[in-house]
Amino acid sequence: MKMLIYFRDLMSDKRFSFGFTVIIILTVLALISVMSPYSPVRWNVVPEEKPPSLKYLMGTTSLGQDLFWIVCFSIKNSLIFALTTAFLSRVLAIVAGMISGFEGGIVDRSIMILSDSLISLPRVPVLILVGAIFREGLNLYILALVMASLSWAWDARVIRSQILSLRERDFTLTAILSGSKSLSVVFKEYFPHILPIVFASTLNNMLWAIGIETTLSILGLTNPLIPTLGTTLHWALSYQALFLGVWWWVFFPVTVLILLFISVYLLSVSISEYLDPRMRIQRIGQAR
Amino acid sequence: MMSVEVLRTENLKSYYILDIFGKKKVIKAVEDVSISIKENEIYGIAGESGCGKSTLLKAMFAAVEPPQRIIGGKVIYRDNGKEYDVYHISEEERKKFRWHFISYVPQGSMSVLNPVMKIKEIFKDFIETHTKGKTKEEIYEIAESHIRDLGLPSGILDAYPHQLSGGMRQRITIALATVLSPKVVIADEPTTALDVVTQRGVIQLLKDIQALKRNTIIIVTHDMGVHANMADRIAIMYAGRIIEEASTEEIFENPLHPYTRYLIYSIPKFGDKKKRESAPGAPPSLSNPPSGCSFHPRCPFAFEKCREEVPPLKEYKVGHKVACWRVEEGENATA
């Protein structure tokens, strides 16, 4: 019921409703990929290089694939990849942030040193190195794990400081005095405060994950047989699609990518504004 | 003593109009306020937090920013024998009154000094805006002599705000507001968040300025002790309305409104161990005020009429106004 009210509030923000609609459409495309008549890894299943038509909505590629279905598979894989990365990274962030906040002392300090280092570490060279070392061996799950372990640091910090400030408040003491076990305190009392922080940053992490995956894939540094929006572009570029006039092979994946980025970003902007009470007051001041 | 009026409000109404995710909310912070403030007096406005005091001040200072709005009524400034209806002149003209005619010491004024500028640069920005064709040296000279007049160390002009104590920052802010000798100084809770000793210093500073410049000070605070110490006349505000107004002596000796009594009896007295009695219940919501007299839900003397009709602010004695049906009834009974 409460969720419904939040959702209705958010939908009154044009940015949110646009992002949400686009994401729903993309998710539907990802879901219908199971209905694809062709396997995404098989070549020469349809005539080559046909421009978009009613039969082939997004045309066909030089490899003899129906681009529409490839794009559906790609959206599914890109979304799964982004969610996996974000999930792993949030788990790491919550664990690290909570341990840091509760344990304090030397444990806290080492985790904070580690996260400081990760925050200022230039991640792109490291990820390119990972791609260059593993090449085709780099499947999406390994990449997700690597990316998650590079991106938890900032949230861990935020969670830690949130816990430190919550610990100052009364309810922890009351809960401990009333004899409840510390773990259940953690889940009952702290999670409601931590989840909103985590939720807003999840979307940003997903954006980053799709961006990096696409980049590495276009460069040919991931397994090119897994259809993602990046690997699709990789094939298109290595087959000189633009020179040969097969523009749709580049146009549709790029358009879908941009729509995906913009919509996830708009969702994240509007949700984090909604969660930040100061920004909400701003909105109140602005409305009218 | 008949003295000249310097500022008055006529049936002033100022609301906050909010739009929270499509739901409109109106907060009636100032409702039908008519007060007249004289030259060379210290006028106190008292009331609990959230009664509309600060909103009234902003409306009088003509610094209304959304979501606050002026819904009705007038604010009149009287400068050099001429009257100006401040909401019927342009923003540019309104700005000309600031600092020369009317000045403002805001609430929480610890943070009104730009943290990345030296005090003298801040003074320079304010003075420069309101004076024409002065060199930097002349401007610094104005600031310095003013600071010296107020008995503050002139060395602080070279400091950054964070290098000064809270009390000193508060005094600097008062100095900044009065640097061009305005006729009216509005001070919003100038002593809140200060320790007792610093409070005394700040009150003394305001009194000194008033003695020195012979101007008008409008001071708003919930602290009746400060009013007792400073004000010549006091207005009591409740739920956006003025409910009683009289000279300080009269208010403290002969309070007519039940709410005023609660306010006065809530001042702790030295050596008095009796528990202070404050008004029962909570202040009313300004977005949904009670019908009739807005104090009736908390008033021990409320009767039928109080729930139905808003009592008018009426003068019962010379210089003593009150808005209360019980007083009205009593008056009628004796008459």
Next chain:
Amino acid sequence: MVKYFLTRFLQFLIVVFLSVTLVFIIVRMMPSDPVEKTIAQITSTGTFLDPSDVEKMIKSLREMYGLEGSILSQYFQTWRRLITLNFGPSLSFFPTPVSSIIKESVFWTVGLLGVVILVSWTIGNILGVIAGYYSKKLPTAMKLLDLIFMIIRPIPYYILAFIFLVLFSYLIPAFPSQGAYSVGMMPGFNLSFIIDVLKHATLPALSMILLQTTMWFQSMKIISTGVTNEDFVIYAKYGGISNHKIIFRYVFRNALLPQVTSLSLSLGRIFGGALITEIVFSYPGLGGTLYSAIMSSDYNLIIGIVLFSIVAVSLGTLVLDFIYPLFDPRIRYS
């Protein structure tokens, strides 16, 4: 003050230590043997090699890659290479040492990055402070700008650079598509060469400037919206001080401090963006060179560039953090 510098320096050392170790571990996890790969590469070109020569070559290659000895000594070897800046010879440009290739590429990257950061930070912050100050009633032009920026902001460097490449190099052939200067042009300090260099740098620089301007604009807008609601700004408005003065002396100067911190925090990301943009435009900076090294499996060069990048970025961040107190009187005088 001294404590601030010391902590910051210590942190720098820890970052470098951890990331060098990380790079070492990643490289050790390589599924295929780089030496065998290199030998295969050489023989695949059709060159016939004597088995004993192959044996010798394997040994020297192993030495060159720092694969001789125990894991620990290999690890120390990595450090020795980094400290002496001697990463061995590059394979694709044999026998040119990796360090001199890096030296050449660094010039282009630093030039590009310097211009991009300076321009985008300035434009983004100035537009951002205006948008933040007037956020309650934003002028239409600003609203439009805000919307456009909001759409461009999330696009990754590669995609935006690619779109620029397609639009302004293929569809409208206004700018060259690759390199830092035309083939056959003799590098020298003369007008035609400088114009040529600027022409080549335009697209990479523009695509990066556009993205980063949106980033600075939006964070500045949020920060200065907050500062605009601070008491000292409201008071300055009460005092009738001109908007122009309030924006630049009150809002801008206060909002700038978090933006300096933010510059130092995002230096790594900006650098990553530069690497990727250079790859798209085959720009001969660190990014372009890194990509061609990957394409030719030149592991010495890859590792050299990655290690160098990490240290260089951390050093840049350190320098920014060291000059930060100059901007903030609250730190300067404490």
